[in-house]
Amino acid sequence: MNILFLCVANSARSQLAEGLARKHFGDRHNFFSAGSKPSKINPMAVKVLQEIGIDTSGQFSKSTGDIELQTIDLIITLCAEEVCPVVNAKVKKLHWPFKDPGTAGTEEEKVESFRKIRDLILAKIQEPGSVLS
Numbered sequence: 351m352n353i354l355f356l357c358v359a360n361s362a363r364s365q366l367a368e369g370l371a372r373k374h375f376g377d378r379h380n381f382f383s384a385g386s387k388p389s390k391i392n393p394m395a396v397k398v399l400q401e402i403g404i405d406t407s408g409q410f411s412k413s414t415g416d417i418e419l420q421t422i423d424l425i426i427t428l429c430a431e432e433v434c435p436v437v438n439a440k441v442k443k444l445h446w447p448f449k450d451p452g453t454a455g456t457e458e459e460k461v462e463s464f465r466k467i468r469d470l471i472l473a474k475i476q477e478p479g480s481v482l483s
Contacts (some may be wrong), residue, residue, distance in 0.1 A: 351378075351379045351380070351423045352379070352380045352382070352421050352422050352423050352424075353371065353380070353381050353382070353422070353423065353424045353425075353426065353482070354366045354381075354382045354384060354417060354419075354422045354424070354425045355367040355368050355382070355383040355384075355425050355428060356383070356384055356385065356386075356425055356426065356428065356434070356435055356437065357385055357427065357428045357429050357434070357435070358385050358386055358387050358429060358432055358434070358435060359385045359387060359389040359411070360383055360384050360385030360388040360389070360393045360411040360412055360413075360434075360453055361385070361388075361389050361390060361392045361411055361452070361465070362391075362395045362420065362450060362452050362467070362475065363428040363429075363450065363451070363467060363471070364383035364384065364385060364399075364428055364456070365380075365383055365391050365392075365395045365406065365411075365446060365447050366395050366398070366399065366464075366467060366468050366471050367383065367426070367428060367446075367471050367475070368381050368383035368409060369384065369395075369399045369406040369409065369444075370399070370404065370408075370468070370471055370475055371402050371475055371482060372379065372458075373403075373404045374472075374475060374476065374482075375475070375482045375483065378457050378482070378483075379482065382412075382417055383409070383412065383415050384412045384413060384414045384416060384417050385411060385412070385413065385414070385435065386413075386414060386435030388411040388412055388413045388448070389411055390409055390410075390411050391406070391409060391410065392451075392452055392464075393454070393479060394451070394460055394461055394464045395451075395462055395464060396462070397442045398461070398464045398465050398468045399463070399468065401465075402468070408453050413466075414435060414437060418474060419441070422439065422443060423442065423446070423481070424441065424442045424443070424481065425439070425441055425442070425443045425444070426443075426444045426445070426446055427443070427444070427445045427446070428446050428447070428448050428471075429445075429447065429448075430447040430448055430449045430450070431449060432448065432450070434472055436447070441468070444481065445472075446474055448467050448470060448471060449463075449467065451463035451464040451466070451467040452464075455459055
């Protein structure tokens, strides 16, 4: 199955989800991430994944236009407080709302926010009966 994690900037939540899913289910599915207004990967996303042994150095921010949507079987949006991208593809869609960890206050609060979102996304992908398992 080809699974796309989607948010606005493709800098934090969707990148975290892609890295976590590849690590835990990469032998079962193909994972991608993209954004409607891609920017660059937030270094804190890379850092908090490295803390748990996941190397995402090969990942980069992508636009939905960079993804061959006709090959995607499932789209999971990860937006919470902003408007999620809409993709006009006839594909199964799920919504997992997670707050943008990059909006926290101080640097230390941001790192903690990234760790919290990382752990919440990991718990979601590992739920019993998850579409990924």
